[in-house]
Amino acid sequence: MKKKHTITLTVNGYKEELEIPSNLTLLHMIRENFALTGTKNGCEAGECGACTVLVNGKPVNSCMVLAVECDGAEIMTIEGLTESGGLDQLQQSFIEHNAIQCGFCTPGILITAFAFLQSNPHPSETEIREALVGNLCRCTGYERIIQAVLDTTLE
């Protein structure tokens, strides 16, 4: 029953090849097989957004994607957002706005916002809120997060 699939994929720019079972989710593959623990497990039901990663440039709840479906895909996690030690503009803005408290929701929010801004570089505040409605935060009350994202678009 435990048939394994061989998949090749790119994770944060690195080419990977591995054997995985059918029922492994992308979330668990990222956290366990690749030990990329920046992506978090918040609900495993596609509701909280803490597990958001990019698959072929699009933000998805990695708990709702099977690893085997990612054969040939390009994955980016929060670790991929920080290129060679520098911070992405979004990360910098979050720091400036003190938009982080416990930090558990932060990677998912940064990835979602990053991808959203790639295809919507000048959103309204409402559009940002709508794009982040699938990212739950319990600590901050969201205001600083929205401001931090909005500020990166006002250039």
Next chain:
Amino acid sequence: MENSDQLPELIGKSVARIDLKEKATGEAVFTDDLQFGNNLLYARIKRSPYPHALIKSIDTSEAERLPGVKAVVTGADFAGRIGLYLKDRHIIARDRVRYVGEPVAGVGAVSEEIAEKALELIQVDYEPLPAVFLPQEAIKPGAPLIHPDLGKYDVVNFIFPEPGTNISNHFKVRKGDLEKAWQDCAVIVENEYYIPHIQHVPLETHVAVAQVDHSGKITLWTSSQSPFAQRDLIAKTWGMSPSDIRVISPYVGGGFGCKAGVTMEALPIVIAMKAKGHPVKLRLTREEEFYTNFVRQALLIRLKMGCDADGNILAMENTMYWDGGASTEYGVNIARAGGYSCTGPYDIPNVRADSYCVYTNNTIGGPYRGFGMSELHTGIEQCVDELADKIHMDKVAFRKQNVVAAGDTLATGMVMHPTGISHCIDIVAEAIEWGKTSKPGSPHKKRGKGIAVMWKAPAMPPNPGSSATLKFNSDGTVFLSIGGQEIGQGAFTVAAQIAAAGLGVPIDWIRISKPLDTDYSSYEWQTVASRITWTMGNAILAAVKDARNQIFKIVAEAWHENEADLDIKDGIVCSSISDREISLKDFVITGIPKKNYQGWIGGPIIGRGNFMPTYVTGLDKETGQGERAVVHFTTGAQGFIVEIDTQTGKLEIIKAVSAFDVGKAINPDLVKAQIEGGMMQGISSALFEQLVFKEGVLQNPNFVDYRIATTMDTPEQMECYYVEVPQDDGPFGARGVGEHPMVPTIAAIGNAIYDAVGVRLEGPPFTAEKLCLAIKQHNHKEK
């Protein structure tokens, strides 16, 4: 040389949090991120499907034989009970189960999948027992007795269980002459409110990894607000020395109280004891987080309040039935806190309060941000509004007239200290333009304004201690070892700020020794009760003073000057009477050479200090009277402008305003961040959240049907203020504020709803459905 009137530059400065970069990059390590290697075992727990039942038999033989299974445990493996204030809980159920979800067996296996398969092979034979789900039912004689052995449980001396009943604590307040006072009242209001269970919903669910070595020593990695309390509780329960238990806690992804005390952490320990040498990890799924661990107790509160013709509140009768759930080891203190806080922040001369912590067959009630104050004020502040109405007084003026002030004798006999609650009320009233009506956005919408005040004291045993150690490095930087945990509130940052300010060094010279590790970190009772800035801050200043004493002694000797003339600025020791200077890095490890190198002065500096309040007294069992019930109160006020769509019942918050007396805002931006987040959590609890139990079974253990506030549910405008009436024994005058922003919220919104549409619901959540149907019924009645 210090001018005690002048605060150091760092105090009152919004320095950047010191953990931002690692959290923004995803590098910050949480417990489930720790890497353990191939010998890691995964634990899964078999849970009771019944709210109350006898366990007739458990057969684990098939599970034990499943390949990959290394340990199977049941209640038979451990007889001890655990509990913070009352030892009433078995780690794994033994003879009976008392709530749906209670652990009845556990498995440690090489994968979660195998562990789950093993659970399915465990056969449990139950005999269901009659169950009870409401505290007012459970308190009646003849109700199913949930803890027949209540009289045998270890209990601290300030909790008063009533064996032979389901009452695990009965706290009483008796002050003045209530019967006479009612007669002097011009108006009396009597009401009942029900505040249902909610859950903390930390984004990071509970997770713990336990390893027991062959000598029996335990190491526990866990997302914890209380590593030292956990160590001590585990030690007591297992009859071990605390020094043989090591608790390590990395960053916590949200606690809000649910990661205090010992709950699920004990489970992997029991399993690890049967699989010695293996680390065993248990991570709760989101569903398990909702109902198997800690929830906020439900409360039925019955209030009777009366005032004289001039609007002075004369009397209050307050009966609280706390739904403690199946175990009230922690919840008993919530009932106590509700008891000594029973009047709310009001000066009421005649008081009768009975606060009952009651066992039911619901999920375990535990500490939740506010520790009973949210639920208590939901009752009091709505009742006060009704009282003001009945006496035809403005609701803000009524409150200002009656709130506590310095010198008032409180319900327990304690004398109130200076507090800025009146100022907070003024700020909030002005910010929501109290007295002016707000025009709604469209014809079928109505607007209303509401206000509520609050108080809360840190709820603790009378003697909770903090300590801190400063360990210098050869470049003058300092490792600050504390036991206060970073759960998102900014504790590490404030600790560094206080240490740097007190010591006289730049803030980036202070490094927090992390993760918290009971083998190395300085002792801290728990990170709860909004106490950390205050108590840990004091301990840090004591350690700073100790370090400075050592430093000045050395330098004074080297310079032949007086210690009193020395100070440290920016990491450099300087003198007020000469222009000598020496950088800390030059001598904090290696000392200062004597003239011509004829010997040395000094050596490695270690500063140490502690703080423990020593003035809290016990309270009389029958009257709740005592000289000093609590350390202090933080007070505050909140106001809302709401807009209700009368056809759908949907409530929008136009403006939300908070003001709290924090004594001294060490880091103003972090104070504001706490107020923002707390207000939002309060709004979420007011509008959306309820754990829906049906015969003890939770109907909504998931985000689909347990709704919390999202980015789209925030107020149009949110304003956060603080005032500073110094805390006499706080670091630079500071007092805590972590929990307080969600305390008055439900009541304030409830009051705003009444102002808008003239209806008062029995309790939160104030959902669109409840509002819509209540408005319809109200309009029907009006016709």
Next chain:
Amino acid sequence: MNNPHSRLPEFEYIRLDSPESTTAFLKDYPGQAYPLLGGTDILVAFRDRRIQPKYLVDLKHLDGFDSFNFSPNKGLTIGATVTLNQIISSKIIQGHYPILGQAAKQVGGYQLRNRATLVGNLCNASPCGDTIGPSMLYSGELDIFGTNGAKSIPLKDFYLGPGKTSLQPGEIVRSINFPIPPDQHKGVYLSFGRNKLSDLALVAVTVLAYPQKRAPSGFSFRIALSAVSPTIIVVEEAQTLLSEQPITLSSLEKAAEIALNQCRPIDDIRASKKYRRELVYTLTLRALQQLWNSFQS
């Protein structure tokens, strides 16, 4: 109550080369083999053990399943793999089928909609499925592929009950076709949840209208109600009323009244039937008013 589960159960992920071999496989293992598109409904059900699959058969790579073709005479064909976010951002949808985009926006969150598909949402057959109402009012027709080849079923004949469609074992939906909507049509999709966005609909109303010279009122209306019956209701009686009587506040209110009388909501954990009835009336009236106002300006 079941023990909560932390991982997906064991199953085998299957990817076959052609639609023919895929449908044959699904037919050979009824009740054991499930088709996979976005996975956002099915994976949750798997983890909760509400269904126990043996095989999960991916459809996303199959020929003919990823179409997105618009032509001024044939209308719009949307393949099974097209995601809800693709629909929301499509200029064709925005210009020609706007209420479909409006409804798609109500499903889940931004990330979820990069996986969830329109066809998946339709086949899930939830009584409160957001995209069903608009898809029905746009006269959607499903292109169904089975072991006997392809056939076409109007969406209005597709639903048998909550979670139940007329799909036979082995049949999969390859695409949905929407004919060109009536000239100058406008529509409104109103859904009401517990949160402002991202919740399931407690009640949802879809209305669509277009100028119709033959109608006494000058307009033809289409009205669908969601979450208030086992399957989506098209309120034909209200449609007829609004086509025969002059459009006034009074006739709109009557239409809303009819909608109220036709709905059969239940009590569940999300809302009571009493409240749903209030919402049906209010939302239907508001949707119609909004729609009518848009024709006035």
